Amino acid sequence: MVEYKLKDGKKIIIREPMIDDAENIISLITKADIESLFLAREPGEFSTTLEREKEIIESIIKDTDSMWFVAEHDKKIVGQCSVGLIKRYLRYRHRAEIAFVIIDDYCNLGIGGKMMEQCLSWCQMHNIEQVELKVVSSNERAIKLYQNFDFKIIATIPNALRYKDGTYVNEYYMIKML
Numbered sequence: 082m083v084e085y086k087l088k089d090g091k092k093i094i095i096r097e098p099m100i101d102d103a104e105n106i107i108s109l110i111t112k113a114d115i116e117s118l119f120l121a122r123e124p125g126e127f128s129t130t131l132e133r134e135k136e137i138i139e140s141i142i143k144d145t146d147s148m149w150f151v152a153e154h155d156k157k158i159v160g161q162c163s164v165g166l167i168k169r170y171l172r173y174r175h176r177a178e179i180a181f182v183i184i185d186d187y188c189n190l191g192i193g194g195k196m197m198e199q200c201l202s203w204c205q206m207h208n209i210e211q212v213e214l215k216v217v218s219s220n221e222r223a224i225k226l227y228q229n230f231d232f233k234i235i236a237t238i239p240n241a242l243r244y245k246d247g248t249y250v251n252e253y254y255m256i257k258m259l
C-alpha cells in the first residue's frame with residue numbers, strides 16, 4: 082500500500098484489492114463505462130453479481146501471474162488497473178499486459194502515473210521483459226501517459242472498436258521493453 086498526494090493536493094492510496102472492495106469496483110466500472118468511449122464495453126454491458134465480483138477479486142489476490150491495483154480516495158475506489166501475463170504458457174511468460182480505468186473526476190491528477198509505477202514494479206518482480214497494451218488512437222491523454230513511460234506504438238489495429246452508432250475507431254498496440 083502506498084499513499085500519494087495528487088496534483089490538486091488530494092491524498093490517495095494505491096493498494097492491492099480486498100474482497101470487500103467488490104461493490105465499489107462494480108460502481109467504478111459501471112460509471113467509467115458510461116463516461117468513456119475509450120473502454121471495451123458499451124454502457125450497461127458490464128454485468129456481474131456482487132458474489133461473482135468477490136470471487137474474481139479472491140482469485141486475483143491468490144493468482145501469482147496477475148494482479149490488480151486500486152486507487153482509493155475517501156474510502157471510495159476511483160481507479161483500477163490490471164497487470165498480468167498475456168498467456169501462462171512458458172513461451173509467453175516474458176510478456177505482460179496492462180489496462181487502466183479511472184473515473185472522470187479523478188483523471189489528469191497523476192493517478193494513472195502512480196498506478197503505472199505499481200504495474201511496472203510488479204513486472205520487474207515477475208521477470209517480465211516487455212509490457213504491452215492497446216489504446217484507442219484518439220485517446221490522447223492515455224497515449225501521453227504511456228509515452229511518458231517510454232511505451233512505443235508498434236502497430237495499428239484498424240476498426241478495433243465498433244460503436245452502437247456504427248462508427249469505428251482504430252487502436253494502437255504499444256510496447257515498453259524493460
Ligand SMILES: CC(C)(COP(=O)(O)OP(=O)(O)OC[C@H]1O[C@@H](n2cnc3c(N)ncnc32)[C@H](O)[C@@H]1OP(=O)(O)O)[C@@H](O)C(=O)NCCC(=O)NCCS
Nearest residue numbers: 119181182183188189190191192193194216221222223225
Ligand atoms: C487514461 C488514464 C488511465 C490516464 O490516467 P490519468 O491519471 O488521467 O493520467 P495522469 O494524470 O497520470 O497523466 C496524464 C498525462 O497526460 C497528459 N494529458 C492530459 N490530457 C491530455 C491530452 N488531451 N492530450 C495529451 N496529453 C494529455 C497530462 O498532462 C499528463 O502528462 P504529464 O504528466 O506529462 O503532464 C485515465 O485518464 C483514464 O482512465 N481515462 C478513462 C479511461 C481510459 O481512457 N482508460 C485507458 C484505456 S487504454
